[in-house]
Amino acid sequence: MKPGGLSGRSLPSLRAGTIFFDIDETITTATGKAAEHSIEATLIRAVARANGVGEEEAKDRIRNTFDPEVEPVDAYFAALGLDPRVLWDALMEWFPAAFQPFPDAGEAIRDLHGRGFRLFTCTTNSNLICRAKLAVAGLGGYEGSPCFVQLVGGSEVHPAGKSTPAFYENLLRIAETSPREVVHVGDDPHLDLALARAAGITQVVLPAREQEQDWVAGDDGGVYVKSLCLLPGMVTKVSQDEQ
Numbered sequence: 001m002k003p004g005g006l007s008g009r010s011l012p013s014l015r016a017g018t019i020f021f022d023i024d025e026t027i028t029t030a031t032g033k034a035a036e037h038s039i040e041a042t043l044i045r046a047v048a049r050a051n052g053v054g055e056e057e058a059k060d061r062i063r064n065t066f067d068p069e070v071e072p073v074d075a076y077f078a079a080l081g082l083d084p085r086v087l088w089d090a091l092m093e094w095f096p097a098a099f100q101p102f103p104d105a106g107e108a109i110r111d112l113h114g115r116g117f118r119l120f121t122c123t124t125n126s127n128l129i130c131r132a133k134l135a136v137a138g139l140g141g142y143e144g145s146p147c148f149v150q151l152v153g154g155s156e157v158h159p160a161g162k163s164t165p166a167f168y169e170n171l172l173r174i175a176e177t178s179p180r181e182v183v184h185v186g187d188d189p190h191l192d193l194a195l196a197r198a199a200g201i202t203q204v205v206l207p208a209r210e211q212e213q214d215w216v217a218g219d220d221g222g223v224y225v226k227s228l229c230l231l232p233g234m235v236t237k238v239s240q241d242e243q
Contacts, residue, residue, distance in 0.1 A: 012215065013236065014205075016182055016183040016236075016238060017177065018118040018177045020120050020121075020168075020171065020201075021105075021121055021148075023134075024124070024133075026105060026228075027106070028101050039091070039129065040069075043062060043073060043087060044058050049086070050086055061080060072127065072128065072154060073128060074126060074156075088131075088142050099133055101138065102207070104209075108228040108231045112232055112235070119147055121148060121151045122186065123153035124161055124162045125154060127151050127153070130152075162195070165196075165198035166199075167199075182201050184196045184201050184204045185206075204221065206218075207227075207228050215230060
């Protein structure tokens with residue numbers, strides 16, 4: 001790896017019109033209390049309350065409707081007899097204790113949005129969970145996030161989720177952009193770097209908040225930064241003509 005920042009070297013120069021953001025360990029991180037809850041358990045309780053049934057019956061209703069392990073709930077509210085806002089309220093009862101934001105990520109996102117970059121989530125999370133975690137980070141609420149063009153992830157982007165380069169290829173189509181005009185930001189060297197590069201996205205920035213250097217050019221092609229506050233200083237916005 002080649003160190004930068006503290007050695008006086010200038011920041012890497014990236015050019016993009018669109019930026020993809022991972023969520024888990026990039027924008028938010030799970031706390032010790034996350035293990036005390038699960039999204040499925042919250043869904044079971046919400047369905048039970050909404051339909052006046054016991055939790056076992058609610059669990060059967062859910063599993064006869066969809067697989068919460070691999071499918072987002074967003075398309076099944078009517079079949080479950082559940083008001084989306086009820087589930088949102090149930091999630092938000094414990095999300096603020098179960099997840100905490102990284103302030104550097106929120107600062108970078110607000111800056112990039114304000115400069116006109118098009119931001120999209122690039123995550124294993126469904127739309128509902130994207131909204132909930134971004135709400136914890138102070139970047140939105142029930143209606144979504146004003147900083148992002150679209151909140152998508154998991155099987156909503158590709159049936160296999162974020163486990164294949166095809167996930168990124170589909171997200172590029174959703175964003176209506178090409179790989180060379182994208183910067184992807186995520187924490188995982190495989191899911192966020194190797195798979196993105198396999199889909200042609202060569203500009204990848206990874207938060208490495210424990211490293212000593214401000215930034216490091218990795219042998220794997222990623223740019224590792226101590227703080228995402230550095231990101232806006234790295235990226236130059238390409239014009240519409242260049243896109």
